[in-house]
Amino acid sequence: MALVVIGGVAAGLSAAARARRTDPRLEIVVLEKGPVISYGACGLPYLVEGRVRDPGQLIVYTPEYFRKERSIDVRTGARVVSISHPRREVALESGARVRYERLVIATGARCDTTGIAGAEQPHVFTLHTLDDAARLRAFLLEKQPRQGVVVGAGYIGLEAADALRRNGLRVTVLERSQQLLLRDDAWWTAQVRKQLAEHGVDIHCGVEVRSIEVDRVGDFAADVVVIAAGFKPNVELAAQAGVEIGRSGAMRTDDRMETNLRGVYAAGDCAEVNHLVTGRPTWIPLGTTANKAGRVAGANAAGGRERFAGIVGTSIVSVFGMGFATTGLSDGQARAEGFSPVAAQIEALSKPRYYQGVKTAVELVADRATRRLLGGSVVSEEGAAGRIDVIATALQSRLRVDEFEQLDLAYSPPFSPVWDPLLIAAQQLAKQL
Amino acid sequence: MALVVIGGVAAGLSAAARARRTDPRLEIVVLEKGPVISYGACGLPYLVEGRVRDPGQLIVYTPEYFRKERSIDVRTGARVVSISHPRREVALESGARVRYERLVIATGARCDTTGIAGAEQPHVFTLHTLDDAARLRAFLLEKQPRQGVVVGAGYIGLEAADALRRNGLRVTVLERSQQLLLRDDAWWTAQVRKQLAEHGVDIHCGVEVRSIEVDRVGDFAADVVVIAAGFKPNVELAAQAGVEIGRSGAMRTDDRMETNLRGVYAAGDCAEVNHLVTGRPTWIPLGTTANKAGRVAGANAAGGRERFAGIVGTSIVSVFGMGFATTGLSDGQARAEGFSPVAAQIEALSKPRYYQGVKTAVELVADRATRRLLGGSVVSEEGAAGRIDVIATALQSRLRVDEFEQLDLAYSPPFSPVWDPLLIAAQQLAKQL
Numbered sequence: 001m002a003l004v005v006i007g008g009v010a011a012g013l014s015a016a017a018r019a020r021r022t023d024p025r026l027e028i029v030v031l032e033k034g035p036v037i038s039y040g041a042c043g044l045p046y047l048v049e050g051r052v053r054d055p056g057q058l059i060v061y062t063p064e065y066f067r068k069e070r071s072i073d074v075r076t077g078a079r080v081v082s083i084s085h086p087r088r089e090v091a092l093e094s095g096a097r098v099r100y101e102r103l104v105i106a107t108g109a110r111c112d113t114t115g116i117a118g119a120e121q122p123h124v125f126t127l128h129t130l131d132d133a134a135r136l137r138a139f140l141l142e143k144q145p146r147q148g149v150v151v152g153a154g155y156i157g158l159e160a161a162d163a164l165r166r167n168g169l170r171v172t173v174l175e176r177s178q179q180l181l182l183r184d185d186a187w188w189t190a191q192v193r194k195q196l197a198e199h200g201v202d203i204h205c206g207v208e209v210r211s212i213e214v215d216r217v218g219d220f221a222a223d224v225v226v227i228a229a230g231f232k233p234n235v236e237l238a239a240q241a242g243v244e245i246g247r248s249g250a251m252r253t254d255d256r257m258e259t260n261l262r263g264v265y266a267a268g269d270c271a272e273v274n275h276l277v278t279g280r281p282t283w284i285p286l287g288t289t290a291n292k293a294g295r296v297a298g299a300n301a302a303g304g305r306e307r308f309a310g311i312v313g314t315s316i317v318s319v320f321g322m323g324f325a326t327t328g329l330s331d332g333q334a335r336a337e338g339f340s341p342v343a344a345q346i347e348a349l350s351k352p353r354y355y356q357g358v359k360t361a362v363e364l365v366a367d368r369a370t371r372r373l374l375g376g377s378v379v380s381e382e383g384a385a386g387r388i389d390v391i392a393t394a395l396q397s398r399l400r401v402d403e404f405e406q407l408d409l410a411y412s413p414p415f416s417p418v419w420d421p422l423l424i425a426a427q428q429l430a431k432q433l
Numbered sequence: 434m435a436l437v438v439i440g441g442v443a444a445g446l447s448a449a450a451r452a453r454r455t456d457p458r459l460e461i462v463v464l465e466k467g468p469v470i471s472y473g474a475c476g477l478p479y480l481v482e483g484r485v486r487d488p489g490q491l492i493v494y495t496p497e498y499f500r501k502e503r504s505i506d507v508r509t510g511a512r513v514v515s516i517s518h519p520r521r522e523v524a525l526e527s528g529a530r531v532r533y534e535r536l537v538i539a540t541g542a543r544c545d546t547t548g549i550a551g552a553e554q555p556h557v558f559t560l561h562t563l564d565d566a567a568r569l570r571a572f573l574l575e576k577q578p579r580q581g582v583v584v585g586a587g588y589i590g591l592e593a594a595d596a597l598r599r600n601g602l603r604v605t606v607l608e609r610s611q612q613l614l615l616r617d618d619a620w621w622t623a624q625v626r627k628q629l630a631e632h633g634v635d636i637h638c639g640v641e642v643r644s645i646e647v648d649r650v651g652d653f654a655a656d657v658v659v660i661a662a663g664f665k666p667n668v669e670l671a672a673q674a675g676v677e678i679g680r681s682g683a684m685r686t687d688d689r690m691e692t693n694l695r696g697v698y699a700a701g702d703c704a705e706v707n708h709l710v711t712g713r714p715t716w717i718p719l720g721t722t723a724n725k726a727g728r729v730a731g732a733n734a735a736g737g738r739e740r741f742a743g744i745v746g747t748s749i750v751s752v753f754g755m756g757f758a759t760t761g762l763s764d765g766q767a768r769a770e771g772f773s774p775v776a777a778q779i780e781a782l783s784k785p786r787y788y789q790g791v792k793t794a795v796e797l798v799a800d801r802a803t804r805r806l807l808g809g810s811v812v813s814e815e816g817a818a819g820r821i822d823v824i825a826t827a828l829q830s831r832l833r834v835d836e837f838e839q840l841d842l843a844y845s846p847p848f849s850p851v852w853d854p855l856l857i858a859a860q861q862l863a864k865q866l
Contacts, residue, residue: 010851043787043846057787155845276841287851288844309839316843325843354476354490385848386819390826392841397830406742408709408825410749410758411721412588413476415818418443418720 003301004090004098006080006237007106008032009039010290011268013061015104015298020070022302028072029098031090033079036130037063042287044133045159048140049166055134080107083241085261102263102301105243105251106294107234109269109285113227116151118212124225127156139224140167148172149222151209152229153180155317158192160226161201162320172202172220174209176229181317183377185330187345187363191379192324199320233270233283246272248283255307257297265297274310276396277328277374278337284313313375314392316385323384327392328375331365340368344429348421350382355413358382362425364391364401371400371433376425387422401430436734437523437531439513439670440539441465442472443723444701446494448537448731453503455735461505462531464523466512469563470496475720477566478592481573482599488567513540516674518694535696535734538676538684539727540667542702542718546660549584551645557658560589572657573600581605582655584642585662586613588750591625593659594634595753605635605653607642609662614750616810618763620778620796624812625757632753666703666716679705681716688740690730698730707743709829710761710807711770717746746808747825749818756817760825761808764798773801777862781854783815788846791815795858797824797834804833804866809858820855834863 003019005012008030016030030037038061046052063074079093089099111126113119123145125136139145148164150157153175161171173196179185180192180203196203202220209217212225233250235243244260246252251259251266255274259266269285273293289311296308314327334341343365349357360380366373376391378384394404405426411418436452438445441463449463463470471494479485496507512526522532544559546552556578558569572578581597583590586608594604606629612618613625613636629636635653642650645658666683668676677693679685684692684699688707692699702718706726722744729741747760767774776798782790793813799806809824811817827837838859844851 040785040787040846040851042844042851043785046788046846052787286844288842291851292839309836311841314841314843316845316848318845318847323848327841327843352473352476354473354485355479383819385843385845386816386822389819389823389840389842389853392843393823393826393830393832396836396840397826397832399826399830403742403829406725407822407829408744408747408760409721409822410747410760410818410825411475411719412749412751412818413473413479414751415749415756418473418475418724420822 002027002029002100003102003104004100005030005104005106006090007108007268008037008074008076009041009108010287011294011297012104012106013038014291014294015106015265015267015301016066016072017070018295018298019302020072022299022304026302030066030072030074031078031080031092031098032074032076034129035076037061037074037076039130041128044127044130045156045163047133048127048136048160049163050137055130058130080237083237085241085264103265104297104301105238105264105266105270106268107237107270109231109233111227112230112232115230116209116212116227119227121212121214123223124212124227126227127160136226143223145169145224147221148224148226149174149217149220151217151225151227153203154182154228155315157226157228158319159317160228162318164224164226165199165201169224172204174207174217174220175203175205176208178205181324183326183330184332185377188326188330188377191361192319195319195322231285233285235270238266238270246281246283248272248281250283252281255309256300257293257308258300265301267293267297273308276310276312282311282313284311286315312392312395314388316388322379322381324379325384325388326375326377327388328395329365330375334365334367334374339374341365341374342368342429342432344425344432346421346425346428348424349417350380350421351415352413352417357417360421362387362421364425364429366401366429366433368433371402373399373401373404383416390422401426401433405430435460435462435533436535436537437533438463438537438539439523440541440701441470441507441509442474442541443720444727444730445537445539446471447724447727448539448698448700448734449499449505450503451728451731452735453505455732455737459735463499463505463507464511464513464525464531465507465509467562468509470494470507470509472563474561477560477563478589478596480566481560481569481593482596483570488563491563513670516670518674518697536698537730537734538671538697538699538703539701540670540703542664542666544660545663545665548663549642549645549660552660554645554647556656557645557660559660560593569659576656578602578657580654581657581659582607582650582653584650584658584660586636587615587661587664588748590659590661591752592750593661594629595751597657597659598632598634602657605637607640607650607653608636608638609641611638614757616759616763617765618810621759621763621810624794625752628752628755664718666718668703671699671703679714679716681705681714683716685714688742689733690726690741691733698734700726700730706741709743709745715744715746717744719748745825745828747821749821755812755814757812758817758821759808759810760821761828762798763808767798767800767807772807774798774807775801775862775865777858777865779854779858779861781857782850783813783854784848785846785850790850793854795820795854797858797862799834799862799866801866804835806832806834806837816849823855834859834866838863
């Protein structure tokens with residue numbers, strides 16, 4: 001009898017490591033379908049760019065480390081093809097079967113290219129595994145493509161566009177929706193659009209890609225294509241075994257990361273978590289959430305009692321050196337969730353002018369009825385991460401604008417102005433409420 | 434009948450500006466004893482260093498601006514010598530009298546050198562006004578001193594040491610207590626000491642300076658001396674008028690920034706505010722607090738009803754490029770306040786190793802009984818401001834360690850590691866609780 005973990009990247013390994021700490025004697029088996037475990041998927045664009053030179057730099061732990069230091073049996077190349085929960089058993093592609101008492105499903109997500117004809121050509125890439133990134137890097141060096149098309153303007157799409165542009169390619173980004181970087185917010189989208197334009201990236205919204213030709217994508221010439229759209233949770237195995245799938249398409253979980261099947265936990269890009277602003281299940285696949293939820297799943301699967309309260313949807317991405325950071329709900333999302341949102345946008349300096357502060361744009365959204373903060377965004381070449389984290393902490397704490405406005409933030413000229421851009425935005429928002 | 438504000442720097446001008454917004458027709462008079470208003474006092478060390486070349490760069494607003502744009506009568510060189518509250522009248526050094534209906538006292542603080550013989554010599558400076566900094570800068574350029582002694586190892590003392598060292602001087606810092614940068618915390622003090630040593634600054638604790646010779650301070654050669662100790666609130670005028678003084682030596686105020694005298698408000702470096710962690714009045718003179726409390730004082734003095742909830746004591750200072758940031762209570766302070774504190778210290782990277790993350794030291798303090806976070810420190814060349822602000826927001830929100838540990842902080846390799854140093858510290862602290 002053992003704990004079996006399906007998936008050996010962020011959530012799976014966090015679960016396994018935490019389970020080991022919770023129960024030093026538990027038998028723990030991790031089944032990873034790929035050839036490596038524990039790679040920093042968020043580092044892949046920097047491998048494509050060339051900033052990270054060796055794929056090995058993105059690998060944090062090896063199976064050997066887990067075997068020796070944690071007594072965890074990590075098997076690579078071990079693809080699970082079915083789960084039989086009545087028998088408490090998973091079947092591998094190899095035909096082998098592994099019995100479990102508790103199961104953690106951390107099967108992640110994938111870039112689903114099935115709707116795109118021509119996606120299997122050698123000049124078409126996704127950017128999901130270490131191998132994807134290494135092959136794209138090699139392609140850039142060997143084939144010296146001149147024209148790149150990126151399908152999808154989410155985080156990975158724009159990071160890929162940045163990486164290709166820095167390698168001298170002309171780059172066009174095609175996005176199906178009218179939103180850039182996944183946020184339903186005209187102000188935000190305008191900021192992203194401006195940054196792309198300033199760095200010579202051509203962007204077209206409302207373009208659905210159905211096929212990729214050998215030298216073009218629709219009207220756009222392309223000798224290399226990166227597909228960064230169609231991200232989907234890998235839930236087929238789980239669904240077949242009877243795990244309930246939520247409206248988002250990812251697995252439903254409770255706050256212990258347990259699915260509807262007793263003893264079966266799910267975490268990471270394949271699972272829903274609670275959204276602390278809306279109080280509803282959400283699917284926002286990010287590495288940070290995978291690690292945290294994985295820990296909780298692992299602790300509980302090993303007999304502990306831990307709770308994952310949820311997320312507020314914080315993310316940041318660098319596009320040509322500009323940090324685009326968001327958390328919580330946009331104005332549009334807040335309205336769709338039944339709030340009566342009010343949004344304020346300001347621009348201020350990241351530091352005093354005499355200390356070379358740079359432009360920092362902040363948007364805050366609050367609910368008119370309760371004055372509670374619902375979300376925010378920060379766009380700046382400096383300090384965007386720290387400032388979005390303050391908003392995230394405030395959301396998690398359910399602060400009202402009036403409380404946020406009086407936050408005692410650090411001030412000294414090398415770091416920040418005496419009125420932080422966040423506080424200026426809060427003052428502006430308070431006026432509008 | 435008018436609102437009179439004594440003091441034309443941070444708190445005073447925030448009060449005046451906010452009063453104007455609250456009541457567009459109120460007569461508002463600001464009396465500033467010095468020749469200029471609205472200067473960024475925290476920028477003075479950078480004027481000494483030479484990074485800021487023109488004192489004018491530190492001036493945000495002029496009296497003319499306030500007169501024309503805000504209809505506020507700002508008078509410089511207007512030193513108040515007494516307040517008669519029964520008559521609702523202040524007397525100026527010039528003999529003039531100004532009547533008030535409401536009064537805001539924003540007299541600030543001073544560096545009290547009366548206990549130090551020889552403090553009036555031309556090679557001895559304090560660093561409190563724009564003129565102080567400009568004179569010290571001129572002295573460095575004209576006299577080319579070789580040996581500097583700084584008295585006091587608080588923020589201004591170490592910023593001054595940094596500025597002198599960057600001008601090529603050998604620098605010795607003499608501190609009366611055993612604490613550096615005002616925090617009763619051995620871990621913190623060791624970090625500061627290490628940074629000073631690495632940059633060739635000689636530091637001696639437990640040294641009380643009673644006199645300054647023409648070429649030395651005690652055993653230490655000095656052809657220029659900066660006194661950055663003996664900081665005291667300017668409360669004499671107020672005390673004579675009957676304003677109650679708190680145990681800290683600064684004026685007592687309620688959460689509307691009103692003193693015990695009806696219609697008399699106080700804000701800034703001369704006033705106490707509520708400490709949100711201890712729930713008690715505290716005196717932590719900082720520009721950010723001055724601005725916020727000043728706004729509230731001004732709004733209420735003009736007939737509004739606003740509340741200043743208080744502070745958590747957040748500060749940051751750069752010492753040779755290293756950010757030293759703290760908020761809330763140290764372990765020692767927490768014990769003195771009746772908590773049963775537990776502290777955890779960790780070191781982690783500011784970003785992934787493959788993205789050139791730098792060492793980031795974090796200390797978190799929590800109460801064993803309630804698991805509530807009580808304070809923290811961050812020491813790093815990168816991201817210290819953003820991270821301390823997250824802790825400050827958590828303190829203001831009274832988060833427990835278990836909540837803090839699950840904060841949804843932004844992650845992307847150019848900005849942060851997948852496990853933020855703050856979360857690693859929280860995990861460590863949770864284990865120790």
